[in-house]
Amino acid sequence: MCSLEKRGNLFILTLTGQSVEHRLNPHLITSIIAALSQAKAQSSRGSALVTVSHGKFFCNGIDLDWVNAVARSNQEAQQHFDHLYHSLKRLVLAFISLPMPTVAAVNGHVAAAGVVLALCHDYVIMRRDRGVLYMSELDKGIGIPEVFMALFRAKISGSTRRDILLRGLKIKGEEALKMGIAEAVHDGEEGVTDAGTEMGDELAKRKWDGEVYVEIRKGLYPELCGMLGMTSNVTATPKL
């Protein structure tokens, strides 16, 4: 479902599995959370993480097939949906509390909960030549859970937020760059993945203290962190 590799100071989390769309179901989510735990356990000053995927999709949202396959009634489907939502909240928490800079190397289409996954990272790199970022909820007639709204409020400014959520725009790489969603765009899957790992390496070179880094990140996103039940710690470990 996903694999974790360590290359020097860089952790590379790869979304694997047979699903081309890398849809989020409890198995994949659990697998990612476990990988992040591992990275956290092995982290040191100057660690960084990049998440990569392969093929046409980075992540196309939640696995509705799974929801429907295991449910025998509408009520059960709703329960599984809720369970999935809670797992996603834990996933967001795992990323926001990871004590190192994170980069999402978005190799292809990213939609709905997949956008949430990408935005969990500190930086997003997209493909210029292919792939769109798309919050499909409005078109599908599905509401957006509060925690995800908080994530958008935290990470994306003003009219861009409205355009993504309320306008159902399919946003290509260049556009995402202009809108401040993506940090950089590159051509080709390899281009994006390489740029992602390079950025990870660059950030790692700053040798930031992981605990301090998380606290500063939490300070940037107080509403989101409050919703995820995170508390703050003040650290003064000046490098003198």
Place this chain on the structure above:
Amino acid sequence: MCTLEKRGILFVLTLTGDDQHRINPKLIGDLLSLLSQVKAQATRGSALITQAQGKFFSNGFDLDWAQAAGSQQGASERLLHMVESFKPVVAALLSLPVPTIAALTGHAAACGFVFALSHDYIIMRRDRGVLYMSEVDIGLTMPDYFNAVFREKIGDASARRDLLLRGLKMKGDEAVKRGVAEAAYDGEGEVRAASVRMAEELGKRKWQGEVYAEIRKGLFPQLSATVGLGHKTIATPKL
């Protein structure tokens, strides 16, 4: 350490000397005293320009003074003391009944950057000087009011992330582009002249000081609350 001059109806607060203008209890005391004077002497049409001599606007808290405590515990206490004591400076600037401009002719880092951001407008050099939150590189977390200043004064989420989480050293042109600074000019003289021009332009509007301060606090409610400021409603229409 710092002086206050009146040039016509403009107040000019200068951090003097060629040093880093580190923020310590002495400077904080002086700033509070001078800002009180501005408040007392301000009239409709006044404005404040804060500027500095030398290569730095301010390089943040006086960590040397903190270290001089002689122990890790002592140093942390002194640092915390400075963090707490600087809040009233931010509060004084937020409630000052005149428009305020930070004229940056040198680097503004950490608390020095927060000091600059506590003004209504930043004018800086294009050719030299950076805005820099050094905390992530030094290994310090942000006090609550630092986070509030950034959240409420800088609208662009990715700019906030780049400054706080990435330790970006932001130069004049980028600061203007990303909405952190109002304008950037080449050379010290240009920055000072531009800030005087802007102060005069703002002064011409003859805003009622109390109203100005209340509207400003209304723009930054979280920051105001964090530094202990309340809010009141005024209706004194210009009739």
